[in-house]
Amino acid sequence: MLVTNDFPPRQGGIQSFVHGMATRLPVEHLVVYCSTSPGAAAFDAEQPFPVVRARTSMLLPTPGAARAAARVAVEHDCDAVWFGAAAPLGLLAAGLKRRTAIRRAVALTHGHEVGWAKLPVARTALRRIARGCDVVTYLAEYSRARLAPAIDALTSLEQLTFGVDTGEFSPTVDRAAIRRRFGLGDRPVIGCVSRLVPRKGQDSLVEALPLVRERVPDAALLLVGGGPYEKALRRRIAAAGMGDHVVLTGPVPGSELPACYAAMDVFAMPCRTRRRGLDVEGLGVVYLEAAATGLPVIAGDSGGAPDTVRHGETGFVVDGRDIPALADRLSTVLGDRELAARMGAAGRDWMCRAWTWPTVAERLAKLLSP
Structure with a gap:
């Protein structure tokens, strides 16, 4: 039972x-x-x-x-x-x-x-x-x-x-429909799939985006999921002048998640431990789903999240509060297609094996x- x-x-x-x-x-x-x-x-x-x-x-x-x-x-x-x-x-x-x-x-x-x-x-x-x-x-x-x-x-x-279901979450999933729905076109896309709560670090992604766009001018941010932090995030987006470059999808059906991952070029959830260690990331299944999709993964250093990334091989582990460092990792991956492809392939292989x-x-x- x-x-x-x-x-x-x-x-x-x-x-x-x-x-x-x-x-x-x-x-x-x-x-x-x-x-x-x-x-x-x-x-x-x-x-x-x-x-x-x-x-x-x-x-x-x-x-x-x-x-x-x-x-x-x-x-x-x-x-x-x-x-x-x-x-x-x-x-x-x-x-x-x-x-x-x-x-x-x-x-x-x-x-x-x-x-x-x-x-x-x-x-x-x-x-x-x-x-x-x-x-x-x-x-x-x-x-x-x-x-x-x-x-x-x-x-x-x-x-x-x-x-992780490596058949459902796969590099072969079509990305076109999600990109059309949210007007992303051919833009380089940073994506995150998670509930909108402070621990997950979506606000850090919003703060990092202007820095990323200095190096990758057409970059956009796709935030998939809903939650109590949505209003605060929208205020941050407006304050940063990023309204034309950030998409908040709200809750999506589970059946659409593979296509949402596929629409991204890099997955990032820069989670951080809060409340003196009481609010911590256990592991993070979204990192596994993103890696299985063939994406380079950027994880925060909270709790067990670093165990889902082989630093420098399948992605990077970052301090979710260090905005310049986060922006640098995002820009590096978005700006180097060969690096992104190599990390994505290594992550996919790791998911299929372990x-x-x-x-x-x-x-x-x-x-x-x-």
Whole structure:
């Protein structure tokens, strides 16, 4: 049984990770218990496994949720559970083991659990989660180093990274339709796919664009996604005089994401750690999708994001707050087609060898086995 708040049609990197993993496990033995979101009924009808939705947009580890999860586990004869995000729903693990035939619990961590490990009350809850789970996973060495002091003695810490569909995200995807839709023509395009939130660094891209355009005069910026930071970004764009050179698409369907990546010449998400380490990038599936598309990738130095780039080979890792350095890396890649092609090809090759879904799903299946 998969228990999660992070599940489509709600969009996001964790949602993509969890759903991608679910569809690559033996689906005849899987049931999903999750929160609801707009469009859920139509989405669920297309899945190869049953999806049971709680009548809430945020599933919390309450007694009611515990009883409901137990009913689903008993009805579907579940013997293992995995939590799409360890915090907070991993708190249900110990009760599920007491009430049902579940004997194995695995909880995935992303970025926010690293923040939990730093705060006294949240740290106590994270330790309860670890006691109830047989395995807690981490994305990158950055995460492991920060989780281990809190929970290493209480459970098994194992690495489990994102996977990427190298068939869906590919250099062969047509870029023309997206470029026509947003009036990009043949311009050199810097692109970012992400929720519009401060940590992701879209504002740094806006600030860097005038500097980039000094070296690459026709450069444009394509920001794919929606979020609470949109109004602030629009104000920054206007203040920088970049209104004719920045496109904000708003939310786009997941089916259009491969074409959005294909419309770019370089992918950049200069994420940065915020709130004294409480707001940190876990890994960043968008970097993997961009690399699989054959793009050079520029990543911020927050959390596990640097693990998605081979610096100088598949792209660059930058300080997301260093605007001149960011602009220099962007200009270098946009202005050197041979370098961009070489980095894109190296990234694509790396994704196909080390980051495919079958490799990742096999790892999770082993972790779930008694």
